[in-house]
Amino acid sequence: MRTTVGIIGAGPAGLLLARLLHNAGIASVVLERRNRTYVEHRQRAGILEQATVDALRAAGAGERMDREGMPHHGIELRFGRRTHRVDFPSLTGARGVMVYAQTEVVKDLIALQLAEGGPLLFGTEVTAVEGADSDSPTIRYLHEGREQTLACDFVVGCDGFHGVSRHAVPTSARTTYERSYPYSWLGILAEAAPVYEELIYAHSARGFALASMRSASVSRLYLQVPNGTDPEEWHDERIWDELDARFATDTDPGWKLERGPVTSKAVLPMRSRVTEPMRHGRVFLAGDAAHIVPPTGAKGLNLAAADVIVLARALIAWRRTGSAELLDTYSDTCLRRVWRAEHFSYFMTTTLHADPAQSAFETRLQLSQLERVVTSRHAAAELAENYTGLPLPH
Numbered sequence: 062m063r064t065t066v067g068i069i070g071a072g073p074a075g076l077l078l079a080r081l082l083h084n085a086g087i088a089s090v091v092l093e094r095r096n097r098t099y100v101e102h103r104q105r106a107g108i109l110e111q112a113t114v115d116a117l118r119a120a121g122a123g124e125r126m127d128r129e130g131m132p133h134h135g136i137e138l139r140f141g142r143r144t145h146r147v148d149f150p151s152l153t154g155a156r157g158v159m160v161y162a163q164t165e166v167v168k169d170l171i172a173l174q175l176a177e178g179g180p181l182l183f184g185t186e187v188t189a190v191e192g193a194d195s196d197s198p199t200i201r202y203l204h205e206g207r208e209q210t211l212a213c214d215f216v217v218g219c220d221g222f223h224g225v226s227r228h229a230v231p232t233s234a235r236t237t238y239e240r241s242y243p244y245s246w247l248g249i250l251a252e253a254a255p256v257y258e259e260l261i262y263a264h265s266a267r268g269f270a271l272a273s274m275r276s277a278s279v280s281r282l283y284l285q286v287p288n289g290t291d292p293e294e295w296h297d298e299r300i301w302d303e304l305d306a307r308f309a310t311d312t313d314p315g316w317k318l319e320r321g322p323v324t325s326k327a328v329l330p331m332r333s334r335v336t337e338p339m340r341h342g343r344v345f346l347a348g349d350a351a352h353i354v355p356p357t358g359a360k361g362l363n364l365a366a367a368d369v370i371v372l373a374r375a376l377i378a379w380r381r382t383g384s385a386e387l388l389d390t391y392s393d394t395c396l397r398r399v400w401r402a403e404h405f406s407y408f409m410t411t412t413l414h415a416d417p418a419q420s421a422f423e424t425r426l427q428l429s430q431l432e433r434v435v436t437s438r439h440a441a442a443e444l445a446e447n448y449t450g451l452p453l454p455h
């Protein structure tokens with residue numbers, strides 16, 4: 062089989078790229094190792110930046126998002142048993158975010174790809190990417206028990222943190238920067254109505270907590286837990302009691318979460334990692350295949366979208382003009398935004414979480430930083446601009 066762009070992975074990066082290329086008349090094939098149900102129900106991100114929302118709408122993939130998504134114009138920070146709102150429009154010039162789960166974005170893009178796009182092969186494990194330095198790189202993959210190959214003009218690795226495409230960049234040409242955090246998140250989905258209008262990020266002596274949502278009847282909540290925590294150690298009542306303890310404030314002593322059955326529970330490690338460069342020859346890396354961030358800043362999915370928006374523009378320019386200029390600047394263009402998001406995610410994570418080894422002095426520094434954010438327009442604007450997402454490169 063042969064195509065113009067071979068895409069490895071049907072997560073948000075691979076699916077959005079396929080959609081953008083299809084709309085420009087560029088053929089692609091998407092190879093995904095999992096089945097459709099698994100991909101569509103894998104619990105991950107919940108927040109879309111303005112640039113991601115705009116890209117989905119422009120790609121013709123925003124109709125259900127606009128019907129079911131929840132526009133948000135701020136977040137709450139809770140620390141020192143007090144609560145503070147950070148307003149986005151007044152600090153960023155009318156930018157906000159959209160609460161619309163990654164599972165729903167993926168469902169919408171899969172439906173479009175199957176209805177209108179090129180081949181999307183589920184249950185297809187890519188085993189290798191060869192010929193990155195040639196004009197026709199090849200993807201080797203297993204499909205229906207047989208090894209097959211896909212010859213391409215370009216290959217794009219959208220295969221996530223555990224993918225294989227990264228290895229198409231020779232170790233001699235590849236640099237990996239990484240940091241692990243001394244804590245994880247216990248994430249739950251619950252059939253319980255969010256009693257809060259906007260997301261709440263809480264710093265407490267007991268550890269970090271985050272209250273998010275998926276709809277008016279489904280809450281998405283996170284608790285900082287030690288690395289290696291077994292989610293089965295946390296029965297429902299223990300989760301709700303701990304969440305209430307971490308969100309407790311003196312400004313509203315009776316404030317409690319609405320409780321309900323926990324329908325999914327998982328522990329997520331907190332890691333940062335960047336692979337440079339995000340390109341070798343005719344193989345490009347996008348999304349988690351190239352970089353991951355701790356989810357505290359809600360950047361992962363949005364970085365993946367930004368990468369493929371930039372890459373699609375470059376591939377379209379190459380197809381229409383033969384110019385490789387945007388392809389040649391892809392990695393540097395994306396890495397500027399990636400490192401900004403890495404820093405913001407690091408800032409949100411280290412400011413809001415209780416490192417088991419941190420001193421009382423460091424806890425006071427965290428509280429001082431949070432106080433600065435809620436008392437200085439400049440500090441609040443810095444958080445709001447990063448959270449709602451910096452404008453995409455032109």
Ligand code: FAS
Nearest residue numbers: 070072073074094106187220221348349356359360361362
């Ligand atoms: P993805 O990992 O989504 O997709 C990669 C795809 O490639 C997968 O479908 C995989 O099956 C496939 N694949 C891998 N190897 C393959 C192979 N060899 N052959 C074929 N296919 C292959 N971000 C947030 O902003 N907020 C959150 O709350 C949040 N929670 C997260 C929880 C978890 C458990 C994880 C792992 C990540 C979370 N993230 C969160 C980050 C997440 O949203 C990612 O940033 C986002 O999924 C990145 O999208 P992709 O780059 O498309 O990678």
Ligand code: PHB
Nearest residue numbers: 106107273356357358359
């Ligand atoms: C989510 O809704 O899953 C979510 C929201 C904000 C974050 C992380 C996760 O920072």
